[in-house]
Amino acid sequence: METGLRRIHVTLAGLLLAASASFANIACAQGDTTIDEIISPDLERREIREAEIDSEDFEVTVYWGGIMSVEDFGSNRMIGGSLAYHINEDFFMEAAYAQTELGESSYERLSGSAPLLTEDERDLSLYNLSLAWNFLPGEIFILDRWALNSNLYLIGGIGNTSFADEEYFTYNVGVGVRMLTKDWLTLRFDVRDHIFEHEIFGEPITTNNLSAQLGVSIYF
Structure with a gap:
C-alpha cells in the first residue's frame, strides 16, 4: 500500500513540474512579445558618408x-602653390612657392622723395621647405547637413625671399586648417609669418611679414 502511494506522489510531482515549466515558457514568450511591442523603435536610420583622405601620399595645392603684408611696404595680393608629401597621418613635408608685389614704403609715402625701389625690384618671390604636424583632427559641420573631416596643423620651416635684387634667408611659422570635401579634394587655409632681415633702409632690421592664403588641394 505504501509503495503504491509513493508512486502516486512521484507521478503527481512530475506532472506538477512539467506543468510549471510549460507555464513559465508561455509566460516568458508572452512577456518578450509585450516588451518588444513596447520598446522596439520604428526608426529610419540615416546613412552618413564622410569623406576620408585618399591613400595617396602626395598633395598639390594652388x-x-x-594676401601678404610685408613690413613697411603694405599688404598686397599673393599667389602661389605647394607640393606636400605625407609621411604618415601626423606629419607631412611641404615645398611652397609664392609671389607678390610690394607697395610704397612708409618712408616713401611720408618723405615724398624718389622711390627706393624700381618696379622690377618691387616683385617679391619666396620659396620654403617646411614640416607640418596634424595636431587636432576633427570635424566641421556646415548648416547641419554636411560633416567634413578636418585637420588643424602647425607648420614651420626655412627658405628664401627675393626682392630689391637681394636674397634673404627666411624662417616661416604658421598654422592652417584642411577640410576634406572628397577623398581626393580638400580646401586649405593657412596663416604664416615669414621672418627675415634686410638693410634697405640703411640698418639691418628683422621683419615679420604675415601672409594668409586660401587654396584647393588634390591628392595623387
Whole structure:
C-alpha cells in the first residue's frame, strides 16, 4: 500500500513540474512579445558618408586667394602653390612657392622723395621647405547637413625671399586648417609669418611679414 502511494506522489510531482515549466515558457514568450511591442523603435536610420583622405601620399595645392603684408611696404595680393608629401597621418613635408608685389614704403609715402625701389625690384618671390604636424583632427559641420573631416596643423620651416635684387634667408611659422570635401579634394587655409632681415633702409632690421592664403588641394 505504501509503495503504491509513493508512486502516486512521484507521478503527481512530475506532472506538477512539467506543468510549471510549460507555464513559465508561455509566460516568458508572452512577456518578450509585450516588451518588444513596447520598446522596439520604428526608426529610419540615416546613412552618413564622410569623406576620408585618399591613400595617396602626395598633395598639390594652388592658392587662388591670398594676401601678404610685408613690413613697411603694405599688404598686397599673393599667389602661389605647394607640393606636400605625407609621411604618415601626423606629419607631412611641404615645398611652397609664392609671389607678390610690394607697395610704397612708409618712408616713401611720408618723405615724398624718389622711390627706393624700381618696379622690377618691387616683385617679391619666396620659396620654403617646411614640416607640418596634424595636431587636432576633427570635424566641421556646415548648416547641419554636411560633416567634413578636418585637420588643424602647425607648420614651420626655412627658405628664401627675393626682392630689391637681394636674397634673404627666411624662417616661416604658421598654422592652417584642411577640410576634406572628397577623398581626393580638400580646401586649405593657412596663416604664416615669414621672418627675415634686410638693410634697405640703411640698418639691418628683422621683419615679420604675415601672409594668409586660401587654396584647393588634390591628392595623387
